[in-house]
Amino acid sequence: MIPRARLLLFFVGAIAVGLLAVPAFGALPALGHAGDLVGDVLVPLSVEARRTANTVTATMFDMRAIDTVGEEAILFAAVAGTSLLLRILREEREEEPEIEARAPQVAQRSPAVRLVGVGLVGLLALVGLTMFAQGHLSPGGGFQGGVVVAGAVLLVYLLHDYAAFDALADTDRLEPVEGLAIAAMLAVGTAGLLTGEGFLANVLPLGDLGTLPSGGTIPVLNVLSGVAVAAGISIILAEFAEQTLRVRGD
Amino acid sequence: MNLLLVVSMLAVAVVGTGVVLTRDPLRQAAAAGAFGLVMAVLFVLLRAPDAAISEIAVGSVFIPGLVLFAVAKTRGEDG
Numbered sequence: 001m002i003p004r005a006r007l008l009l010f011f012v013g014a015i016a017v018g019l020l021a022v023p024a025f026g027a028l029p030a031l032g033h034a035g036d037l038v039g040d041v042l043v044p045l046s047v048e049a050r051r052t053a054n055t056v057t058a059t060m061f062d063m064r065a066i067d068t069v070g071e072e073a074i075l076f077a078a079v080a081g082t083s084l085l086l087r088i089l090r091e092e093r094e095e096e097p098e099i100e101a102r103a104p105q106v107a108q109r110s111p112a113v114r115l116v117g118v119g120l121v122g123l124l125a126l127v128g129l130t131m132f133a134q135g136h137l138s139p140g141g142g143f144q145g146g147v148v149v150a151g152a153v154l155l156v157y158l159l160h161d162y163a164a165f166d167a168l169a170d171t172d173r174l175e176p177v178e179g180l181a182i183a184a185m186l187a188v189g190t191a192g193l194l195t196g197e198g199f200l201a202n203v204l205p206l207g208d209l210g211t212l213p214s215g216g217t218i219p220v221l222n223v224l225s226g227v228a229v230a231a232g233i234s235i236i237l238a239e240f241a242e243q244t245l246r247v248r249g250d
Numbered sequence: 251m252n253l254l255l256v257v258s259m260l261a262v263a264v265v266g267t268g269v270v271l272t273r274d275p276l277r278q279a280a281a282a283g284a285f286g287l288v289m290a291v292l293f294v295l296l297r298a299p300d301a302a303i304s305e306i307a308v309g310s311v312f313i314p315g316l317v318l319f320a321v322a323k324t325r326g327e328d329g
Contacts, residue, residue, distance in 0.1 A: 054300075056300050139300050139303065144303040147303075147307035147312070148307055150307075150312070151307050151311045151312070154312070236316075237315065240315075240320070243319070244319045
């Protein structure tokens with residue numbers, strides 16, 4: 001399609017969408033004042049029935065936990081797909097990291113960067129772990145904590161060197177961790193089936209609102225999903241880094 | 251709908267357009283990082299801190315990281 005015709009089509013479409021979108025936005029309830037039916041039901045349900053202060057986490061790991069298990073399955077498939085696609089083919093070979101071999105003085109991060117790295121990686125890992133442990137009490141939760149921990153792993157590469165990253169994000173050790181974490185989530189769900197309440201029902205004692213051991217299975221699922229996400233994303237990063245820095249075709 | 255919210259929504263629109271208009275993939279990765287940050291600010295202002303944390307980690311750290319690895323590999327230059 002010639003560029004001018006494309007541009008014309010875009011403008012026609014944009015005007016049509018605009019004419020529909022403006023009244024649609026106007027008809028929404030005012031920001032912050034939504035007398036939303038779903039919110040009115042979910043907040044008391046999570047605070048009183050489940051003793052969890054963070055309604056979003058309670059919804060994700062209790063009321064709609066089946067969706068979260070589906071998302072973990074998607075992550076698992078994505079990691080498996082990445083590992084499959086980036087496997088080393090017969091005509092390729094793995095070598096020592098090329099950049100560090102070709103120009104060692106360039107590849108070395110400066111001492112200032114490494115110093116910042118030491119503090120930052122530790123701090124980020126701690127923030128991530130806090131998010132998974134306290135996901136049911138303050139904003140955060142399993143997925144958020146997992147991505148922050150995986151971010152700390154990537155920072156090891158950026159602020160230190162590939163050898164340290166490779167030793168940390170070792171796919172042989174991470175793959176079983178990810179698999180076991182997801183299997184454990186399914187096992188917690190099955191415990192719900194065994195008590196007759198349904199898959200992924202909240203079967204552990206509920207505790208008091210605002211304390212660490214509250215919410216029943218919610219903190220358990222939080223930690224397991226965080227571990228699965230952190231391991232899964234680290235595997236993806238390790239595969240990409242290996243493919244870029246080590247694998248040479250012939 | 252206060253000034254802060256309007257400014258952050260405009261910032262998202264401007265930075266988003268900027269990401270699309272950046273043609274070089276390497277630079278686009280950096281622009282995507284900035285976009286993630288601005289989106290996270292918007293999410294916090296709309297009272298969704300969980301979404302903001304995920305957006306910063308994924309949009310500003312992983313997307314540029316993976317794009318940089320892919321570009322380095324496909325160009326054959328030093329990462």
